[in-house]
Amino acid sequence: MPAEIILSNARVVSADREFLGSLLLRDGVIVQVDEGLSHLARAQDLGGDYLLPGLVELHTDNLEKYLSPRPGVDWPAASAVLTHDAQIVSAGITTVFDALSIGDINPQGRRLQQLQLMLDGLVQTSAAGLLRADHRLHLRCEVSHPQTLQLFRELVDEPLVQLVSVMDHAPGQRQFAKEEKYREYYMGKYQLNDAQMDEFITEQLANSRQYSDAQRAAIVDICQTRGLALASHDDATLAHVQESVSFGMAIAEFPTTLEAATASHALGLKVLMGAPNIVRGGSHSGNIAAAELARHEVLDILSSDYYPASLLQAAFMLAEQDNGYDLPRAIATVSRSPAQAAGLHDRGEIRVGLRADLIHAQVHSGQAVIQQVWRQANRVF
Known part of the structure; x- marks a missing residue:
């Protein structure tokens, strides 16, 4: 598992809202949730796709x-x-x-x-x-x-x-x-x-x-x-x-x-x-x-x-x-x-302190299409 992962330019769906934002994952846990884009070179750009809880x-x-x-x-x-x-x-x-x-x-x-x-x-x-x-x-x-x-x-x-x-x-x-x-x-x-x-x-x-x-x-x-x-x-x-x-x-x-x-x-x-x-x-x-x-x-x-x-x-x-x-x-x-x-x-929510169980998904003509899946920040799909 990488020590630290940054996911950026994502349409984050939290418990109560949607927003364009970035997540910092460390040791299998969500440690930071921000609105806006990360400008760090190591950030993974999700291209405005959905980022959802696992x-x-x-x-x-x-x-x-x-x-x-x-x-x-x-x-x-x-x-x-x-x-x-x-x-x-x-x-x-x-x-x-x-x-x-x-x-x-x-x-x-x-x-x-x-x-x-x-x-x-x-x-x-x-x-x-x-x-x-x-x-x-x-x-x-x-x-x-x-x-x-x-x-x-x-x-x-x-x-x-x-x-x-x-x-x-x-x-x-x-x-x-x-x-x-x-x-x-x-x-x-x-x-x-x-x-x-x-x-x-x-x-x-x-x-x-x-x-x-x-x-x-x-x-x-x-x-x-x-x-x-x-x-x-x-x-x-x-x-x-x-x-x-x-x-x-x-x-x-x-x-x-x-x-x-x-x-x-x-x-x-x-x-x-x-x-x-x-x-x-x-x-x-x-x-x-x-x-x-x-x-x-x-x-x-x-x-x-x-x-x-x-x-x-x-x-x-x-x-x-x-x-x-x-x-x-x-x-x-x-x-x-x-x-x-x-x-x-x-688990079950994108929130600081919870497990980094996450889904990167797109929607095409109403069909949800999963691109990546992480379990405790470890990519499993």
Whole structure:
């Protein structure tokens, strides 16, 4: 890492404004932020392009596609992690919470078999210093699955685990309040015929009734004891939100209705929605659109979910829509707000004293194009 870096002639996006300015980076930290240009010969001229804080991603299952690049194909875990890491960094994400799914409702799924492989791959490559982004773990707990609590207890003390979400994807509630959407989604995803789908629904409903409430409460209690950040998932009603508040949740992931999102925001939960929802113009499940929540100014965090490049693109699109989000506020949804929600107060903003996690980007015809990425002042893309 160079002892000192100067970035000049940049369109700096800070927490509350945009300005043409310069940054001085030293020992991995932002030590000076100035308006105007630096005239020092060693300054790097960014040509008036955007200089943004590195993105913070709280919920992505992108790694899974590299563990199983085709049906029936298992890829070596370390190689999969490195490929995933390269894509994450190229999307401007400098801190990523890789989501590991505990409990799998897919009748042909391999998530449970891959769980330890994914974990081992992340731990080994991180310990060896091979990763360009800062990787943390997000345990996604499907509380309707019979093995979830047991598996969670086996994994929760892994030091990389810093965020836990609880979810129940049974039909007739939360994400899939409309059964026809549930049928459409899972018949297509798992290639089930009508009879298989009927059996699948019966099994999911039975498991939800038997396991969900008890496992949700137990997981929350374990997280509270360890001081782990907690997220709800797919809250749809005021009752769901009140339960999440009683559990001490910090984040409301993907609320499915305006009522739930508004109540979550008002009660102090940070409302997280999918960046692909912004880019595509709506929810693939037929639920509330992220842009609609932005119009009501209750959208706090964006997540790339399944498409890393959507994160920065969605932030720029959000700033152009008819809502209360200018560019600094829109960029905060992918940097400062997720960092703070996860308890990371040393990053997510261009400010003296914070980590020099930065993105140099251009915008061409509405498309954000990343030119350079720094993590703690070390160029990683």
